[in-house]
Amino acid sequence: MKVLVVDDVGYIRHHVSRMLEGLGHVPLATDSARHAMQMLEKDPSIDVVLTDLLMAELDGLWLFKNAQTIVRMTDAGDARPPAFILMSALRAGSGVDRDVQKLQLAEQMGFVEVLAKPFDAKRLRIVLDNIERTKNPLPGATVLLDRLKQLTLAVHRIIDHHDDELNADADAYIEDATADLVKLEQFATSLV
Numbered sequence: 536m537k538v539l540v541v542d543d544v545g546y547i548r549h550h551v552s553r554m555l556e557g558l559g560h561v562p563l564a565t566d567s568a569r570h571a572m573q574m575l576e577k578d579p580s581i582d583v584v585l586t587d588l589l590m591a592e593l594d595g596l597w598l599f600k601n602a603q604t605i606v607r608m609t610d611a612g613d614a615r616p617p618a619f620i621l622m623s624a625l626r627a628g629s630g631v632d633r634d635v636q637k638l639q640l641a642e643q644m645g646f647v648e649v650l651a652k653p654f655d656a657k658r659l660r661i662v663l664d665n666i667e668r669t670k671n672p673l674p675g676a677t678v679l680l681d682r683l684k685q686l687t688l689a690v691h692r693i694i695d696h697h698d699d700e701l702n703a704d705a706d707a708y709i710e711d712a713t714a715d716l717v718k719l720e721q722f723a724t725s726l727v
Contacts, residue, residue: 645717
């Protein structure tokens with residue numbers, strides 16, 4: 536699988552990329568969530584995003600949320616959003632409350648896994664093997680997922696043209712819909 540590593544620490548990017556190569560995957564790497572979005576928009580063959588939670592400019596939650604709205608096309612049609620794995624040095628009960636809340640939110644949003652840094656190749660292999668086994672959802676679920684994506688894109692268009700109060704409601708909907716979409720994908724893939 537092609538795996539995008541997103542971390543603002545060069546050593547981490549290099550180390551995780553080497554781990555991925557050793558596991559037989561194709562690593563790509565970038566130091567920012569913004570650049571990761573550009574890469575995801577251009578390359579629909581990226582299967583997995585392994586992102587740090589806390590980065591200098593935009594965090595891994597921002598990347599996850601925005602990546603769900605990208606329209607990714609392949610020769611076979613629409614491509615699903617990549618699976619997301621979060622990596623973080625934070626532990627529940629440690630660090631700044633706001634950052635720990637981000638870690639808890641990530642678990643609710645639908646990240647496939649949260650890996651505590653440092654993690655080893657064995658743990659990463661288990662997570663990636665699970666993703667690879669569940670990559671292809673049921674055909675009926677694909678239609679439903681596509682409809683949910685279209686609805687989410689429509690809400691984004693509404694946000695771009697209305698007032699702040701409506702924007703807050705629409706943002707709340709998008710967060711909920713994104714989490715529901717991920718849960719639906721996980722459910723659909725568990726039936727395969």
